[in-house]
Amino acid sequence: METALKKKKRKRFEWGNLVWALFRTVLIFGICYIILKPFIFKILMSFFGENDLFDLTVKYIPRDWSTHYWEWTWDHLEVDVAGINTLLLAVGSGLIQVFVATFVGYGLARFKFKGDKILFGAVIATLLIPQQVYSIAQYLNFTWFGPTADFSVNLLNSYWAVYLLAFFGLTVKEGLYIYLMREFFKGMPKDLENAAYVDGAGVMGAFFKVMLPNAFTMMITIFLFAFCWQWTDTTFAELYMPQIKTLPTMIFSGRNFQIADQAKIDVFGTGIAQNTAVLIIIAPLVILAVICQRFLVKSISQSGLAN
Amino acid sequence: MVKNNKEQNLEISTATTATVVPALKKRKRRSLSVERKQSFMGYIFCLPFIIGLIALYIPNIIDTVVFSFNDTIILDGGGYRLEWLGLRWYNHSLFVDEKFIQLLWSSIGEMLVQVPTIVVFSLFFASVLNQEFRGRVVARAIFFLPVVLATGIVLRVDNAFDLVAKVPSRDTLNDAIGTVGASGVDITEFLLSMNLGEDITKFLATTANGVYDIVNRSGMQIFILLAAFQEIPNSLYEAAQVEGCSKWETFWKITIPMVSKQIVVVTVYTIIDSFTRNDSALFLYIDEISWNGSPYAYATSMYIIYIVVLAALLGGAAFIASRFMKKSKR
Secondary structure, three states: OHHHHHHHHHHHHHHHHHHHHHHHHHHHHHHHHHHHHHHHHHHHHHOOOHHHHOOOOOOOOOOOOOOHHHHHHHHHOOHHHHHHHHHHHHHHHHHHHHHHHHHHHHHHHHOOOOOHHHHHHHHHHHHHOOHHHOHHHHHHHHHOEOOOOOOOEOOOOOHHHHHHHHHHOOOOOHHHHHHHHHHHHHHOOHHHHHHHHHOOOOHHHHHHHHHHHHHHHHHHHHHHHHHHHHHHOOHHHHHHOOOOOOHHHHHHOOOOOOOOOOOOOOHHHHHHHHHHHHHHHHHHHHHHHHHHHHHHHHHHHHHHHOO | OHHHHHHHHHHHHHHHHOOHHHHHHHHHHHHHHHHHHHHHHHHHHHHHHHHHHHHHHHHHHHHHHHHHHEEEEEOOOOOEEEEEOOOHHHHHHHHHOHHHHHHHHHHHHHHHHHHHHHHHHHHHHHHHHHOOOOOHHHHHHHHHHHHHOOOOHHHHHHHHHHHHHOOHHHHHHHHHHHHHHOOOOOOHHHHHHOOOOHHHHHHHHHHHHHHHHHHHHOHHHHHHHHHHHHHOOHHHHHHHHHOOOOHHHHHHHHHHHHOHHHHHHHHHHHHHHHHHOOOOHHHHHHHHHHHOOOOHHHHHHHHHHHHHHHHHHHHHHHHHHHHHHHHHHO
């Protein structure tokens, strides 16, 4: 009986399902192609040999395969210096951003105090006003950071500019993390904290022992976003720390990749080397994305189940 | 802190068992102080952001506004001097610079089209990715890529590469390199070979490039909605199935209401994202002006006009929405 019912049901829906499955497959293939296309061509191009550059019949697939550009790029990226700088900046800024976003988000979600709405409005305002609007003012404020000109320090060309901005909750998109955290904590039942209070915990105790463990997965998500942002950032680094070498700025800011070694690499070669360098820089992030997407989607939904 | 609270609880519990009237009084006073403590803790938690606002952000904004009204003259020994200009550059950008006004309206119009498109697009693809099919894990990972590469470093390299590829002396090589460097979906050639006519070809090509843009800008949204979809308890769908709902009905009556909060989050995110994209035509124009030696007040006044116009639009929209919500609640 049951199987008969099942069969009937399956028959009724078969055509619609088949059409939908076909449509879905085409759609997903199409979008995946759109996303992956630049990477596929970059990878193919990075294996161009020197002859391929001047061979007009070669369009996408190299005929004269060589790892020439990979070697050149690896030699000129200064991974030992720039890589460590980038790593320190990204990890440091990511960690600070996570904790600040968690704290401020919790404060905005759970406590009523004078000006809390204004403060939340300010968070949104920091998001809405593009950084480049006040970048010159910020540059000057970083050059003489302090209450007066005599008691000021120059924050340019140091990690402190990045770390301090992260601590103040003013890094690009940090307002978004505060917003996400606030939404998350608002979704948590108040009974959790009340139970902790009844058990004799203070506000801080309840926060650290009850709320933080629940928010852990959300914090990892935010850390990853913040990390990826800092890892690939060029605009901020070029403006506020032109002398610190980071991986992305190695490609652009008139460093090694602009001063092409005439004997071995010409203008087009520089372009291909830049493309190859981008592949090297984003490789860790792509691996992170592949590992994390499953965990992240699961984690956010798990944390949502606590609602 | 912990000890303090313990004392409170003890006191309240003993008070309730004791005489009623003083206990009530006591409790009222206590609850007031708890409230004050709560508000104090609120400040403590928000402290980093409050300091940031006072020490850096508000000065930044004030300085920016001041710069837009003044001529900034950089002194030889370092530092700068301000010379009052008043509204001169505002007048210039509003009434003289035709290109700015044109770009301002076109960018706002673009935003009005793109925000709903991105929200609907991400809603659709989140629900597609939420379904069971072979290769789902791979597809999700690929859709996740734009989130990771949010700073647009790939785009920047491509732009630099296009510039290089357009060097006139190497004109013959443009075909070989230029098309490889462009990451947009280049279907023009394909369409031309189909003899569809120039207008249709142009339309389809811009649509395809628009799709590329939208896909790259909706990664985060898809991700948030996908997580929201997984929060919906399966029992709801089972109940709907028992009641004989079609899939279409289930989507509108269960899925959409259940993720309505996340739809708001996604919409807010999309609006913010389109506010601050630094590759919009308007920002590129302002950048160009500020780098080719024009007074700093010029670029700043344009930025401020842009923000004021957008804030007015957004505020108006929020106001109308809240009025509408109130009415519908009544």
